[in-house]
Amino acid sequence: MVALPGELPPGRRLRSSLDQQIIAAAGRFVEVKRYDRLIAAFAAVRAAHPGWILRIYGYGSLEEDLRSQTNRLGLGDSVHFMGPARDIEAEFAKASILAVSSDNEGFGRTIIEAFGCGVPVVSFDCPRGPREIITPGRDGLLVPPGDVDALGAALIELITDDRLRRRMGGNAFQTAQHYDITAIGDRWEHLLSDLVAAKARVMGGGDLLLRGRR
Template sequence: MRIAFVIANGYAMGGTVRTVHNLARGLSARHEVEIVSLVRKRRHPFFTPADGVRLVPLSDDTDQPVVQRPRERVRERWAKQADKIVPKAERRRNKNFTPEAVTGLRHYLRTTKADVVIGTRPGINLLIAAWAPSRLLTIGQEHLNLAEHKPEVRKAITRSYPKLDGLSVLTQTDRAAYEKLLGASEDWLTALPNALEPGEPPRATLDEPVIAAAGRFSPVKQYPLLVEAFSHVVAEHPQWRLHIHGGGDRDEELRATIDRLGLGDHVSLRGRTTDMLGELSKASLLAVSSRVEGFGMTIIEAFSVGVPVVSFDCPHGPREIIEHGRNGLLVPPQDTKALGEALSRLVSDREERHRMGEAALASASAYQLEDITQRWEEFLEQRWAAAPKKKGPLAALLG
């Protein structure tokens, strides 16, 4: 198969970007794969594509552009069309639906030699549903919970997603939500989790006095609440430290909370990293304080290096990954005191921490790239067989 992933910004740092690059790597072992980015805002991508995977920009805002800017009249035409398809709430949430980008996507869909095109967020999925020619197998991929979408986005999803040839979500809970919304058949809709990167990760000793957290500096991560919870740990265990790995410019409240609680010597903001597993292996616990999680990639990454996880029981990812009392602990959402007590419990009890670390390592086996890739291949083959007869290169190959 020739498979194309369409992503908002394949050059940026972010969970969706990282997982799309990883899945592309897995599929590229037996297929031709490219990642198509609506925008290019930096010369070099934060995540290097795997060998054999092409990164294709549809618009270019760098000082060395590699994409020709469409004529103004053409841009205006397709931008107006895109505005009718992509709800304003989605365009506000992601600023990459520029006139140049959507014009580039329209052209790409009409000219690509791909057999399968996979969108990776609602606005892209909606444009693919509207603009892709019938010869393409069109698959939507959702990285956010359905409940996180604004009403106007859910309305557009209800109207247009059935035009796609299939949809993949990250959790069984979200699959049930989409099934209820769309009345989708069991074969059309699937839940496929994110996969771990290939290779043998380092192993945590679980004896370093470090609690890790990871993810962009965004309100949804609720890092100020995590710092509040960590203050209870420090009160009893002053040698422990909290390392927060992430990036972004929305860290004012976080820094203010650190200062207010006098934790400047105990909490460090470590910035972005391309070696998340290496950083997690230096910790003894992972803390998740999110309001919601589409999946919880850092949870399975922590598991892969043998680190147990303490998390809010937020929708939806953590509760489908963490087995409470076995490979981690779940506490009621927004309960900062309970989060602090759960962290303190595993900080204090080395034996329990190590026992949960062993269980976490075993749990990681369910998210190996080879296995998730095979499940994706089976889903794509099943959807190809079920879709109306296609006329592209793959159809000729399969007869």
């Protein structure tokens, strides 16, 4: 089986300066995204680095529950619910880290969108998506699924180590080039060419077999 990933549209992208005290997250406010765990992890970030904020882009049925949790933890002035974003890449370019707290991901488009802005990603190592895109220690960090303490610690690691964050951001931007629509288009062309050639070989073998029976 051959799997081809999603792609980034062409065009010049905004690059993050990686010096803004902003962690971003984006997606629907539904159970699978586990923003409750991200908010819990951010409580440790806030305790150690009170200047940093968490911006969550999206909407959904759990918004009120998440707002209530934020207030219970005393994070009301540090966790911002931003609503849907028309240009999420422009918003990612304002951040220094992207956080992914999902139980599972189909692909992880927000990861490659953040990479396109040169933003490193901290994510749960959930099935599929993140582990297929992130190279741990190079362009992001993966932590055990559901481990809130580990997620908070990984965020703090990138916050405190400016050199590491910038190195990973540069690598993330390089990784994003593999998902440019031109590169993905070339892979589709090669795949289709291989399939056509394989079909031709099979059909040719069938013709030989028929001729041999005459």
